[in-house]
Amino acid sequence: MADTGYDEWIDAVEAGEGYYLACPESHGSLPPRRTCPHCGALELEDQPLPDSGTVESFSVVHVAAPSFAGDTPYATAVVDFGPVRLTGVVRGVEFDDLEVGTSVGVTVEEHETTGDPVVVFRPR
Numbered sequence: 001m002a003d004t005g006y007d008e009w010i011d012a013v014e015a016g017e018g019y020y021l022a023c024p025e026s027h028g029s030l031p032p033r034r035t036c037p038h039c040g041a042l043e044l045e046d047q048p049l050p051d052s053g054t055v056e057s058f059s060v061v062h063v064a065a066p067s068f069a070g071d072t073p074y075a076t077a078v079v080d081f082g083p084v085r086l087t088g089v090v091r092g093v094e095f096d097d098l099e100v101g102t103s104v105g106v107t108v109e110e111h112e113t114t115g116d117p118v119v120v121f122r123p124r
Contacts, residue, residue: 006031014108017048018049020047023041053104055077060073071111086106087119088121091120106120108120
């Protein structure tokens with residue numbers, strides 16, 4: 001079953017054409033949205049997602065729920081892309097080298113346990 005808005009966003013990120021939604025007040029949010037969650041504006045416009053962001057927070061998971069068991073250990077991070085923050089999995093870096101402030105890009109890769117698409121950050 002398709003998740004209208006989200007699936008389109010995932011496809012765009014995977015194609016290197018990630019975007020976010022901006023209201024007239026310059027608040028950023030991620031689809032699917034019909035209104036700005038910050039000010040309630042109804043006029044939302046697609047804006048290109050910046051090429052890189054900065055890790056604001058991360059956690060390395062060693063014991064996971066069954067749906068992520070095949071992925072352990074893995075790191076999840078919250079990354080600041082300016083107008084929006086994204087949450088995803090960090091790949092391509094040793095966990096000991098991962099730190100707040102690391103510059104990363106965003107892509108979509110396969111979830112190792114389920115094969116579903118997952119938001120992935122890789123160092124720049």
